Amino acid sequence: MKPLLLSVSGSRFLITSTGALYIKDVQNEDGLYNYRCITRHRYTGETRQSNSARLFVSDPANSAPSILDGFDHRKAMAGQRVELPCKALGHPEPDYRWLKDNMPLELSGRFQKTVTGLLIENSRPSDSGSYVCEVSNRYGTAKVIGRLHVKRKLDSWKVAGKGGASRMVGVGQKLIFIFPRSLLLTSQYLTYIHVFNIM
Incomplete structure (x- = not known):
C-alpha cells in the first residue's frame, strides 16, 4: 500500500525555527500517522528526511x-x-x-x-x-x-594605511583612502589594504 503523504498544517500544529513539531490539543486520530521531517536546501534544492516517528495517544493522567x-x-x-x-x-x-x-x-x-x-x-x-x-x-x-x-552591532571600522594612518568610518558611509603612488601595484610588489575590526 502506498504511504499517505500529508503536509502538517492548521492551528494545532506548529513547526519551530529549529524544526521541532508541536501538536496542541492532541486528538486520537493524530496517532494514526507516522511523522517525518523533510528539509530542502534553499539554494541547491537538495532534500533530506528524518526517520519516521509514531505518536501513541492515551488518556491523560495527572x-x-x-x-x-x-x-x-x-x-x-x-x-x-x-x-x-x-x-x-x-x-x-x-x-x-x-x-x-x-x-x-x-x-x-x-x-x-x-x-x-x-x-x-x-x-x-x-x-x-x-x-x-x-x-x-x-x-x-x-x-x-x-x-x-x-x-552589539559593529558601529565603525578602522582602516590602516602606511605609517599607521587611520580613518574612522560609520557603517553605511563611503570611504576614499588615497595611497602614495609609491604603494601602487608594481611587478615586484603586491600592494594590499588590511582592514580589521576594532575589538
Missing part, C-alpha cells in the same frame, strides 16, 4: 510538568529576533512564568510568550542575562535555566 524543550545558552546580534524555547508536558496543562536576572519579566512589547517559549523581537545588548522559565501545575514545578548574550 502528572507534574516535565521539560520537553529548553536551552542552556543563546547568542544573537543586536536587532535579531531571538527564540528561547521552553515547553513542558504535564496534566493539567501547566502555567508558564518567565524571569530575567531573578526578576519577573513583563511579557509585552518586544517580549512575547509563544506556544514554544519566549520570543524577543529586535533584541538589544541590554537583553543579555539569565533567563528562567518556571513551569508549574498543582502536581509540581519544573524549570528551564539559560543565558542569553546579545552582541
